[in-house]
Amino acid sequence: MFRTIAKVGTRSLQRNTLSFQQRTFGVSPITFHGHLKKPNPGEELHITFITKEGDQKTFEVAEGDNILDIAQANHLDMEGACGGSCACSTCHIIVDPEYYDKIPEPDDDENDMLDLAFGLTETSRLGCQVVMSKELDGIRVALPVLTRNFMNKDMN
Amino acid sequence: MNITRRFLSTNSNLKKLAVIGSGPSSFYTILQILKKQPNNFQIDIFEKNPSPFGLVRYGVAPDHPEVKNCIDKFNEISEFIKTGKVKYFGNVEICKDLSLNDLYKNYNGILYAYGSSNGNKVEFPGSLHQNIINSFDFVNWYNGNHNYKNVIKSLKGIKDISIIGAGNVAIDIIRILLGDVNKRWKSTDISNHALNILKESDVKNVNVIIRRGILDSKFTNKELRELLEMRDEGVEFKGWNKEDFDEQLKSLGKLDRVNKRRIDLLNKYKENGNGNGNKGWKLNYLRSPIGIMVKPDGNIKELLVKVSKMVHNEENDKWEYKSDGKIESIPSDLVILATGYKCEPLNEFKEIGILFENGKIINNNGKIENIKNSYCVGWVSNNSQGNINNTVNDSMNVAETIINDEDLINDENKEGRKEIEIILKNKKHKIVKWEDWEKIHSIEIDQGNKDGKPYNKLSFNEMLELVK
Ligand SMILES: Cc1cc2nc3c(=O)[nH]c(=O)nc-3n(C[C@H](O)[C@H](O)[C@H](O)COP(=O)(O)OP(=O)(O)OC[C@H]3O[C@@H](n4cnc5c(N)ncnc54)[C@H](O)[C@@H]3O)c2cc1C
Ligand code: FES
Numbered sequence: 001m002f003r004t005i006a007k008v009g010t011r012s013l014q015r016n017t018l019s020f021q022q023r024t025f026g027v028s029p030i031t032f033h034g035h036l037k038k039p040n041p042g043e044e045l046h047i048t049f050i051t052k053e054g055d056q057k058t059f060e061v062a063e064g065d066n067i068l069d070i071a072q073a074n075h076l077d078m079e080g081a082c083g084g085s086c087a088c089s090t091c092h093i094i095v096d097p098e099y100y101d102k103i104p105e106p107d108d109d110e111n112d113m114l115d116l117a118f119g120l121t122e123t124s125r126l127g128c129q130v131v132m133s134k135e136l137d138g139i140r141v142a143l144p145v146l147t148r149n150f151m152n153k154d155m156n
Numbered sequence: 157m158n159i160t161r162r163f164l165s166t167n168s169n170l171k172k173l174a175v176i177g178s179g180p181s182s183f184y185t186i187l188q189i190l191k192k193q194p195n196n197f198q199i200d201i202f203e204k205n206p207s208p209f210g211l212v213r214y215g216v217a218p219d220h221p222e223v224k225n226c227i228d229k230f231n232e233i234s235e236f237i238k239t240g241k242v243k244y245f246g247n248v249e250i251c252k253d254l255s256l257n258d259l260y261k262n263y264n265g266i267l268y269a270y271g272s273s274n275g276n277k278v279e280f281p282g283s284l285h286q287n288i289i290n291s292f293d294f295v296n297w298y299n300g301n302h303n304y305k306n307v308i309k310s311l312k313g314i315k316d317i318s319i320i321g322a323g324n325v326a327i328d329i330i331r332i333l334l335g336d337v338n339k340r341w342k343s344t345d346i347s348n349h350a351l352n353i354l355k356e357s358d359v360k361n362v363n364v365i366i367r368r369g370i371l372d373s374k375f376t377n378k379e380l381r382e383l384l385e386m387r388d389e390g391v392e393f394k395g396w397n398k399e400d401f402d403e404q405l406k407s408l409g410k411l412d413r414v415n416k417r418r419i420d421l422l423n424k425y426k427e428n429g430n431g432n433g434n435k436g437w438k439l440n441y442l443r444s445p446i447g448i449m450v451k452p453d454g455n456i457k458e459l460l461v462k463v464s465k466m467v468h469n470e471e472n473d474k475w476e477y478k479s480d481g482k483i484e485s486i487p488s489d490l491v492i493l494a495t496g497y498k499c500e501p502l503n504e505f506k507e508i509g510i511l512f513e514n515g516k517i518i519n520n521n522g523k524i525e526n527i528k529n530s531y532c533v534g535w536v537s538n539n540s541q542g543n544i545n546n547t548v549n550d551s552m553n554v555a556e557t558i559i560n561d562e563d564l565i566n567d568e569n570k571e572g573r574k575e576i577e578i579i580l581k582n583k584k585h586k587i588v589k590w591e592d593w594e595k596i597h598s599i600e601i602d603q604g605n606k607d608g609k610p611y612n613k614l615s616f617n618e619m620l621e622l623v624k
Contacts, residue, residue, distance in 0.1 A: 079229075079548050081225065081226040081229065081544050081545070081548055082222045082223060082225050082226065082544075083222065083225035083228065085222035085225065086222075087220070087222040087223050087225075087378075088223065088226075088543070088544050088545055088548075089545045090544070090545050090548050108381060109378070109381075111377075111417065112376065112377045112378035112381055112417075113378060115376060115377050115378070115413065115414045115417065116376060116378075116543065116545055117545070118545075118549060120413070146549055146553075
């Protein structure tokens with residue numbers, strides 16, 4: 001599925017119409033590592049990641065956590081090479097269009113780094129810059145999959 | 157007894173992988189292999205310098221500490237060093253201290269991750285003048301590689317500098333030349349020799365000379381914005397030759413995201429008027445160097461450039477470069493060539509049959525096709541292109557290629573580091589181990605902190621003296 005997204009490329013930015021298929025999966029037990037806060041009872045927010053393998057993983061998180069920290073604390077494949085300083089774009093995520101507009105708009109710094117993300121889509125964001133809020137409860141984000149050939153093409 | 161036997165039997169099952177180079181591509185690939193297959197590999201890293209991390213240490217600019225955060229991840233290698241899964245052989249240059257033959261005899265797989273070793277050159281009459289400097293040397297100078305300490309002896313009396321080429325390296329260099337020493341550089345890991353020279357620098361104007369047009373600019377918007385924002389530091393953007401592109405931009409209409417944002421950015425800073433700084437920089441598109449004018453004392457006075465223009469080709473509806481016939485002279489006391497870094501083949505490649513073309517090892521998804529169990533990753537696999545983001549993705553793919561290579565999985569047992577250590581010992585060659593590097597770096601931190609810096613990079617000789 002994500003190979004198709006990747007092919008959209010930076011040139012023709014189309015509103016991505018991925019099917020963020022609705023399947024039912026259990027919510028993982030809450031684990032707290034690293035930077036993550038413990039949500040107050042009754043105030044848990046939910047986020048679902050669609051991994052490169054196509055699996056869906058849902059977590060209960062607290063308001064104020066950013067998506068990079070959430071992904072890393074749960075051992076998902078998100079590099080975060082610059083440690084969340086908006087300087088590498090290795091935390092690129094593709095947001096379900098339904099939720100995209102609920103996130104505050106990217107600032108210039110984030111847009112500059114998105115320029116360099118592979119397989120940019122119109123609902124791309126940087127995980128380290130998106131912070132969980134009540135409006136984002138239930139958000140679904142996908143981790144892009146890239147082939148090497150695609151990268152090389154993108155780079156030229 | 158039991159323990160020894162168990163160790164031997166597992167050790168012989170391990171695939172021995174030799175990795176040449178310890179830049180980001182090396183670390184990311186190794187960590188990914190060990191994440192996916194913690195029990196199948198024994199990996200040795202060979203690095204020609206005593207210190208690891210390649211261009212993260214000797215390339216990335218001192219005022220970009222956030223880019224260097226990736227070192228935190230690389231340091232996760234310590235866990236694997238402790239268990240012997242990985243060994244670091246610093247100060248071991250392949251094709252000098254060890255031959256590729258030594259490696260192929262003792263390892264099941266070889267990963268080439270040795271990056272670039274030089275800067276691209278541009279040749280024109282006078283291009284060998286001593287005041288024409290390659291960005292590769294200049295970057296090593298400010299980034300504390302002491303072998304390049306004498307690249308710049310003084311910037312006193314140097315007012316005008318031309319930089320040929322406009323990638324991110326050129327932009328890094330403009331920040332170095334024009335940035336406020338106290339505000340921007342004093343508290344970074346910049347070399348003390350560069351800091352002292354920059355304090356006394358007279359540089360006022362930097363002209364960037366770019367062969368191609370605005371839509372082919374190589375620098376990223378992030379670096380461009382950072383430079384434009386230095387207006388607040390008294391560094392003025394003196395414009396670009398917009399008029400040469402008016403017609404082209406008008407006829408193209410809608411631009412791709414990156415170019416649109418780039419042009420908006422340039423216009424915004426130009427239209428917002430000039431800062432009050434007297435230092436500044438300018439982008440000169442459609443100019444390529446053809447020679448220099450020299451003063452009676454032998455120093456450079458001007459850089460001569462030939463001008464081209466954008467012409468619309470009606471037949472294929474494309475915009476093309478055409479000579480304008482004009483020649484301009486640009487005042488320049490110093491010229492810096494920043495037309496990219498260059499990877500070179502190792503000198504045993506011909507002998508063993510590895511093909512190297514267009515600045516990279518010929519490969520398919522990181523696999524070197526004509527020779528078994530050989531792989532490449534990072535800049536040496538893609539002609540010195542891309543940033544850490546590219547390198548991360550590339551490394552993930554190459555790790556996948558390696559762990560799925562049937563030839564490698566089914567290869568016979570090889571001795572790995574055991575034989576290699578004997579060879580190096582017989583040569584009385586000094587190896588910098590990971591623990592040695594940790595000790596070296598802790599001394600760098602202590603010394604730097606005294607100067608209010610995160611660390612001061614030691615010279616390679618100083619490092620080697622610290623190693624028993
Ligand atoms: C000036 C400059 C600034 C940059 N700034 C940024 C930035 O701000 N952000 C960003 O994302 N990217 C930046 N980059 C790009 C980034 O540095 C590269 O993407 C990355 O370093 C490539 O990694 P690599 O492992 O392929 O090569 P390198 O980092 O070059 O590593 C290669 C290693 O191999 C070693 N080696 C070479 N020959 C041998 C041999 N024969 N035997 C043993 N070892 C050998 C070298 O000493 C070196 O340590 C910059 C690059 C440059 C040049
Ligand atoms: S972690 Fe580097 S940009 Fe988000």
